[in-house]
Amino acid sequence: MIRLPSRALRCSHLSPARPREVAKPALTHSLIVTGNPNVGKSVIFQLLTGRYTTVSNYPGTTVMVSEGKAQWDGLSFRVFDTPGINSLLASSEDELVARDLLLENPRATVLVVADAKNLRRALTLVLELAETGMKAVLNLNMIDEARERRIAVDQEKLSAILGVPVAATVATERLGIDRLKKFLPQARPFQIAVRYPDVVETALASLEARLPRELQNRRSLGLLWLARDPAVIEELSHRLEKPVVEDLRRIAGQAQAQSASPLALLITQARLRQAQRLTREVSSTEPSRRRPWLSRLGDLSMHRIWGIPILLAALTVMYFLVGDLAAQRGVGFLEETFFGEWIVPRVTWLAHRLIPFPLLANLLVGEYGLLTMALPYALAIILPIVGMFFLCFGFMEDVGYLPRLAVMANRFCRLLGLNGKAVLPLVLGLGCDTMATMTARILDSKRDRVIVTLLLALGIPCSAQLGVILAMLAGQPILSLWIWLGVVLTLLIVVGQIAARVLPGEESPFLYEVPPLRKPKLSNIAVKTLGRVEWYLKEAVPLFFLGTLFLFALDALGILKVLERLGQPLVAGWLGLPAKATGAFLVGFLRRDFGAAGLFVLQKEGALNGTQILVSLVTITLFVPCIAQYFMMIKERGARTATAMFVLVTGISILVGGVLLRVLTALRVSL
Amino acid sequence: MPSPILSEPIEEMLELVWTAQEDGLTPLDRDHLPQQLLCFLPHPIEADGHQPQETIDAMIRQGLLSGAGRTIELTDPGKALAREVVRRHRLTEVLLRNVLQVSEEAMESTACQVEHILNAEVTGAVCAFLGHPPTCPHGRGIPRGRCCEVTLKAVEPLIVPLAQLKIGEEARVAFIHTKRHQYLKRLSALGMAPGRRIRLRQKQPAVVIQVGETELALDPQAGQEILVRRI
Numbered sequence A: 001m002i003r004l005p006s007r008a009l010r011c012s013h014l015s016p017a018r019p020r021e022v023a024k025p026a027l028t029h030s031l032i033v034t035g036n037p038n039v040g041k042s043v044i045f046q047l048l049t050g051r052y053t054t055v056s057n058y059p060g061t062t063v064m065v066s067e068g069k070a071q072w073d074g075l076s077f078r079v080f081d082t083p084g085i086n087s088l089l090a091s092s093e094d095e096l097v098a099r100d101l102l103l104e105n106p107r108a109t110v111l112v113v114a115d116a117k118n119l120r121r122a123l124t125l126v127l128e129l130a131e132t133g134m135k136a137v138l139n140l141n142m143i144d145e146a147r148e149r150r151i152a153v154d155q156e157k158l159s160a161i162l163g164v165p166v167a168a169t170v171a172t173e174r175l176g177i178d179r180l181k182k183f184l185p186q187a188r189p190f191q192i193a194v195r196y197p198d199v200v201e202t203a204l205a206s207l208e209a210r211l212p213r214e215l216q217n218r219r220s221l222g223l224l225w226l227a228r229d230p231a232v233i234e235e236l237s238h239r240l241e242k243p244v245v246e247d248l249r250r251i252a253g254q255a256q257a258q259s260a261s262p263l264a265l266l267i268t269q270a271r272l273r274q275a276q277r278l279t280r281e282v283s284s285t286e287p288s289r290r291r292p293w294l295s296r297l298g299d300l301s302m303h304r305i306w307g308i309p310i311l312l313a314a315l316t317v318m319y320f321l322v323g324d325l326a327a328q329r330g331v332g333f334l335e336e337t338f339f340g341e342w343i344v345p346r347v348t349w350l351a352h353r354l355i356p357f358p359l360l361a362n363l364l365v366g367e368y369g370l371l372t373m374a375l376p377y378a379l380a381i382i383l384p385i386v387g388m389f390f391l392c393f394g395f396m397e398d399v400g401y402l403p404r405l406a407v408m409a410n411r412f413c414r415l416l417g418l419n420g421k422a423v424l425p426l427v428l429g430l431g432c433d434t435m436a437t438m439t440a441r442i443l444d445s446k447r448d449r450v451i452v453t454l455l456l457a458l459g460i461p462c463s464a465q466l467g468v469i470l471a472m473l474a475g476q477p478i479l480s481l482w483i484w485l486g487v488v489l490t491l492l493i494v495v496g497q498i499a500a501r502v503l504p505g506e507e508s509p510f511l512y513e514v515p516p517l518r519k520p521k522l523s524n525i526a527v528k529t530l531g532r533v534e535w536y537l538k539e540a541v542p543l544f545f546l547g548t549l550f551l552f553a554l555d556a557l558g559i560l561k562v563l564e565r566l567g568q569p570l571v572a573g574w575l576g577l578p579a580k581a582t583g584a585f586l587v588g589f590l591r592r593d594f595g596a597a598g599l600f601v602l603q604k605e606g607a608l609n610g611t612q613i614l615v616s617l618v619t620i621t622l623f624v625p626c627i628a629q630y631f632m633m634i635k636e637r638g639a640r641t642a643t644a645m646f647v648l649v650t651g652i653s654i655l656v657g658g659v660l661l662r663v664l665t666a667l668r669v670s671l
Numbered sequence B: 001m002p003s004p005i006l007s008e009p010i011e012e013m014l015e016l017v018w019t020a021q022e023d024g025l026t027p028l029d030r031d032h033l034p035q036q037l038l039c040f041l042p043h044p045i046e047a048d049g050h051q052p053q054e055t056i057d058a059m060i061r062q063g064l065l066s067g068a069g070r071t072i073e074l075t076d077p078g079k080a081l082a083r084e085v086v087r088r089h090r091l092t093e094v095l096l097r098n099v100l101q102v103s104e105e106a107m108e109s110t111a112c113q114v115e116h117i118l119n120a121e122v123t124g125a126v127c128a129f130l131g132h133p134p135t136c137p138h139g140r141g142i143p144r145g146r147c148c149e150v151t152l153k154a155v156e157p158l159i160v161p162l163a164q165l166k167i168g169e170e171a172r173v174a175f176i177h178t179k180r181h182q183y184l185k186r187l188s189a190l191g192m193a194p195g196r197r198i199r200l201r202q203k204q205p206a207v208v209i210q211v212g213e214t215e216l217a218l219d220p221q222a223g224q225e226i227l228v229r230r231i
Helices: A041-049 A093-104 A116-130 A143-148 A155-162 A177-186 A198-210 A218-226 A230-239 A242-258 A263-282 A293-300 A307-354 A358-365 A370-399 A401-408 A410-415 A420-429 A433-442 A446-459 A463-474 A478-502 A522-556 A559-574 A581-588 A592-604 A610-622 A627-637 A639-666 B008-022 B052-061 B076-099 B104-114 B120-129 B146-154 B181-189 B220-225
Strands: A030-035 A066-072 A075-081 A109-115 A135-141 A151-153 A166-168 A283-285 A511-514 B065-068 B071-074 B159-161 B170-176 B197-202 B207-211 B214-218 B226-230
Touching (some): A030 A041, A030 A093, A041 A075, A041 A109, A041 A177, A093 A433, A116 A135, A116 A143, A116 A263, A135 A143, A135 A177, A155 A166, A198 A218, A218 A230, A218 A242, A242 A263, A263 B181, A358 A522, A370 A463, A401 A410, A401 A420, A401 A511, A401 B214, A410 A478, A420 A446, A446 A478, A446 A610, A446 A639, A463 A592, A511 B181, A610 A639, B008 B076, B076 B104
Parallel strands (some): A030 A075
Antiparallel strands (some): B159 B226, B170 B226
């Protein structure tokens, strides 16, 4: 067979910055896990490969392809976990990644994961995948939830009709996985085809006849062409001979002229109808009047009135756990007692005794020492805060609260020039702005992705930074908290509104799938939190060491003094902060929380008064994205856009900080 | 009195006088008819070789118009007939414009032809299908038919925007009327298509519907764009 060239169907011309996470899979023994969003593909992937990927209860957790290896029955497979799709006719970036992988590897086996209680939707996708001619196994996952809702599926009949093995599982409980594994080597092409309206079938036959015979998925490509999929049309036009392309265009044009409604709609509706018939044939539902209490709670949590106390309750619990328990008690013990009283005095004593060179001793235990600054910052100040935050966040992800938050925040998001779906990356930004920048892929329009990236860089503090900020504000009058929140929110709205007006393109419509509220699965939350803490330790701690080393070098070479003097007009003159704060802002370039931690220490030393604390916090909140986020911005949005945002955000933060100071002084607000 | 013999020119004239009456132009001067209100140009009255004056004389003879000197007005039987013609015309306009989305020109010309051939039963069905709309696309009132009165008293209109359902109410998607093609594509990929049974779960802060076991959150605009038939 001819494979499409390496660029094939990878619509790189549409989004030049789109990264390629995986190498091209081999032609055989590749297994692509696919299915509708939020059906448990990642759990299945984990069970097959033993490789951990993030699992949550909302559509859009997986935004890129992960690869793992698996072996069974003597065959070794390369397994790919993909973002969920509802159709090969993709519209957002994460869906495009998944569908490209499917179209580029027609020889791979697909494992279609279906939500058993949502069979109709799954079968709509199955009918479309059948057209690729790929070998497949169908997995009816969450069969327990289907049973709870009294939905019965005749698996044997389904298997007979589709012509592929069908295996039911409850993936989170590991039920049915062995049977699924046994079925995988028996994968076969689907034996079912949708009968489209005559106008489509006639045109499709002509298109298929003109496409190269070697293409196994001619039927899929033909239908995507008729549905006017821009990427497929562009790619095939690029690849096929000119007269052939002309023919394809002519056939599609004539077919469209004969039909009153768009062909894409005719095609989708034919599939929907057939999926509906098929669903009725193989499944039956006993009506049950009673709605489970979880489902009712789910409704309440996005109710226009009840949703608000639920949100406030969630925030209060989080504030207590993160702001009080972790940031006050946890940090207090670790920083003051553990490091401050036990570790630091002893290593300092030891270092000065054992190391004859004062410079070297200072490197370890001096003012900018690796053991006295980097280690306590990373492990005593930040770790307890982010650890607790990750735990809370993991819990909310697991039960499915975040999408409900998106529904609740739809109004607020419109203020930002976005729709509610954008809440998801913005809220995820409170966890980690770097990952959230990548999650912007679930948004439908480029315009929205740019706005979200900008807002994340500007005013969404990440968990670590937020924890430190809240810890600092906790010791201040409550007015400080409100001013901080007011300034940051106002700025988000102003910048969002301006960006929404300036950027070309329409606001993308709000269409978001809300998953059912589920009981939290503690093991998943624990694994996820530990995974994130591990990631934090691997990614952040080295940067803390690097930053400290950098400061130490600047200090030892006397450059820090020079910089502090140079920064004097800005830091001391414009922002009204002590010169020592320059160091905090310098390391803020490396990590947001590092900068905040520097301020935290200054506050503890009593070097900042109330106004200075507020001004410095507002400035550091809005200050540059951390280095990892900056690289992610370059990767997702391109170097020019990323750098422009970087400069803009730095400018805004310093400007706003200084203006705030002057306003506070003029109004004689004492904090 | 024998029932009047209706022809296209007579129906056109009935419609013209009715519309003029709405605009406060009656009684009309039969020598200076408000040409701008003529249904469709080139006008069938002339096209049929009927002079407007001949048509008017015939209508006075049949008791549809009352003529005093050069001025004319609708009689009560004339009003009753005019009402039906106008109703058919304007309902057709709504159907063509709002549901089938044809151009304004095509809407005008087609409505002018269709108004003459619809019978009472079809008119009633169209009216019910459209949800007994009160006005035509130009904003003129659509005279109420018997079906509207019965329906308005007994039950709500058959086809309504999704947002008008009560929370918890079930309905079937009748059609989705949106210019946002991408949105339509996504909706149908999620299983939202004509004929699909849905349940409205909430309206604020976002519209949430249940399609099968899937819950979808939509923007308020979609609440107007998705038209449903109550069950």
